[in-house]
Structure formats: structure tokens, C-alpha cells
Amino acid sequence: MGKQINFWMGGFQTVAQTALDCGCSILRCTPSFRCGAAMDIVIPQCYGYYFYLPETGAQKGLEPPADEAAFHFGTGAYRNTFIEAGFSARDDARKQLCRSRLYTGTGAFDGAGVWFPRPQCLTEVYNRLVRVVKKLAPRTELTDFRTSMKDGDYLQTVEWRHKEYITPAFLDLKLSQGYRLVL
Secondary structure (H helix, E strand, O other): EEEEEEOOOOOOHHHHHHHHOOOOOEEEEEOOOEEEOOOOHHHOOOEEEEEEOOHHHHOOOOOOOOHHHHHHOOOOOHHHHHHHHOOOEOOOOOEEEEEEEEEEEEEEOOOOEEEEEEOHHHHHHHHHHHHHHHHHOOEEEEEEEEOOOOOOOOEEEEEEEEEEOOOOHHHHOOOOOEEEEOO
């Protein structure tokens, strides 16, 4: 189990800049692996990123990852050193908005099977990024209609109320232009 917040947001550059301000390096996997401490790594064609906190790597004697194979994305030595993040994709052809998230793991086992919890400094950076997301994409109650799979109203259309973190621009696309929110 880890910490996670899901959101629909177009202003990812603000979150990335906050991560840089907190001392993180940004890792991008596609179209080619890059790691650095500048906003030029963040490009519209790539939706998935990782914020690597060198301070947590230094606690383990790790240097910033030099390539994708060294990083292992969520396994091995680097597991407690990063926060997963990304853009919310907008698909105008299908009228869909794809969800994104901030995520950090609870901890990791080392090679000897000893559990190491997530460093406090990584939790603090994660919490700061969550505050930025909540400011840009306030929690909003939405109402959708779904086909029920429950016994009492099987295959009937039912109202579904839910709360989501969504930017005003994406909310406008959903409400006025009929865009769907997808996972």
C-alpha cells in the first residue's frame, strides 16, 4: 500500500515545477530515458514521469539513475526514492479525458529481505505536491448515469454521484462538450 491521489488535470507543468523546487529530478521514460533537474524534460508527447528525490538516494548511497535499466521503475534499490506522476491525457477524437495520479510506495524490501519504510523527506515532498494538485484541481462532486449490475436494478440506468479532483477546464469539457472521464 502506498499514498495516491487521482486527478484529471491539464496543468502538470505546475506540479513538475513544484517537484523541481523541492529538489527532485524528473525522470522521463519515453520516447527516450532522460533524468534531469530542468523543465525541458517535461514534454506534451509523454504522459508518465517520476520525481526522483536525490536526498533519499543519498541515504542509500545511490547516484541518480543513468538509464532505464538502472532505475527498474518501482523495484530494487530505487523503490523508496521516487514519486510516480503524470499528465492527464486528452483525446479529442474520442472525447475522453484520461486520469492520472501521484503515487509513492509505503516502503521496500532490500536484497536481504529487510523492510525499509518510505523516507519522511519523500512523504513531505509528496504531501506538498498533493496540495498543489488540490489547489489546481479542486474536489468536485459529479453526477453520471451508469448501467447497474446489482440484483435489485439489474441493467437499469442509475444515478452515480462521485467526487473527483478535476480542473475547471477539464470539468467544462465534461459538462459542456460531453467528454468522458476514463481511467
